[in-house]
Amino acid sequence: MFKVAVIGASGLLGRAVVRELAAETAWQVVPTAFRHGGPQQAVLDVRDAQAVSAFVEREAPDAIVLAAAERRPDVCEHDPAAARALNVDAVRSIAAAARRRGAWVLSISTDYVFDGTRPPYRIEDAPNPLNAYGHSKLEGERVLLETSDNALVLRLPLLYGPIVGWHESAVRSLVPAIVASAQPGAQAAPMDAWATRYPTFTPDVAFVIRELLLRCADGEPVRGIAQWSGDEPMTKSDIAGRLAQALGVEARLLAQPTPTDATPRPRDCHLDSSRLEALGMGRRTSFDAAIRAVLDAFTNRAAPGNA
Structure with a gap:
């Protein structure tokens, strides 16, 4: 029986991967969470190298999907040591344990390893991150591929998907401000109209990972490096407008044509997905269809009387 460990299974992407792998009934899937495990989920702090080694030795997976990371650029900028512990040191521990076991490792990386000046970016293009997050993820890529010769880095852009709270994604975190701007007398919500992003649906990424x-x-x-991305270019202002339409609210949005984030971010890091496409892999759900499904599911789950 093929056995897969999904490390970071309680996060936005990890949950989608576990749901997708449920379709492979002949496989055994071992999900892990950082704090709250359960009958189907082991507790694992990936920053603890001994715990990682013991977990891999005990479970003996054939493959490991590493979805745990510090993905918030502002947090990485203010606490680079904490970012390194998750994005670099944990990758090294998992890769070393996987090498001893002979397991294949897939580790998630980001489009922020590029500077955003010359898109689209192919896998052979030279990285040039602009912030601590991008630097930590690039170092994590290098550590993975130096530690194991049976590993794949999968670079992804801005992710969104089924959520447990608005905070889980930079896409859905816009919703409270959008709704508030539609209230009588409310001020317009400022939204970045400078940087172009490519929102990518986590169930689509999970489909690619299953393939x-x-x-x-x-x-x-x-092995090596691959990339997957949605193909609809949008600024945060564009995303907010589409969200407002999906929510059915008359939002007041103020497009900001210059960058306003304290942490530097690249302008356009469109990832070329041709390596996986050439292998016949991939699926892309339209943003409007996907975001409506996400919003409907979250609203129904959050409604009074629903579990």
């Missing part, structure tokens, strides 16, 4: 795992299970693992 990669299928190749691994067949003895043909993809």
Whole structure:
């Protein structure tokens, strides 16, 4: 039986991966969470190298999907040591344990390893991160590929998908401000109209990861670096407008044509996905269809009387 460990299974992408892998009934999936485990979920602090080693030795997975990371650029900028512990040191520990086991490792990285000046970015293009987050993820990529010769870095852009709270994604975190701007007498909500992003639906990414795992299970693992991205370019202001339409509110939005974030961010890091497309992999759900499904599911779950 093919066995997959999903590390960081309680996060936005990790949950989507576990749901997707449920379709592979012949596989055994071992999800982990940082704090709150359960009957189907082990507790694992990936910053603890001994705990990581013991987990991999005990579970003996054939493949590991590493979805745990510090993904907030502002947090990384203010606490680079904490970012390094998750984005670099934990990757090294997992890669070393996987190498001893002979397991394939897939580690998630980011479009922020690029500076955003010359898109689209192919996997062979030279990285040039602008902030501590991008630097930590780039170092994590290098550590993974230096530690294991049976590993894949999967770079992804801005993610959104089924949520447990508005804070989980930079896409849905806009919703409270959008709703507030529609109230009588409210001020317009400022929204960045400078940087172009490519929102990517986590169930689509999970579908790609399952296809990669299928190749691994067949003895043909993809190694090195790959990228996957949505194909609809949008600024934060564009995203907010589409969200307002999906919510059915008359939001007042103020487009900001210059960057306002304290932490520097790249302008356009569109990732070229041709390596995976050439392998016949991939799926893209339109933003409007996906975000309506996400909002409807969250609203129904959060309604009084629903569990």
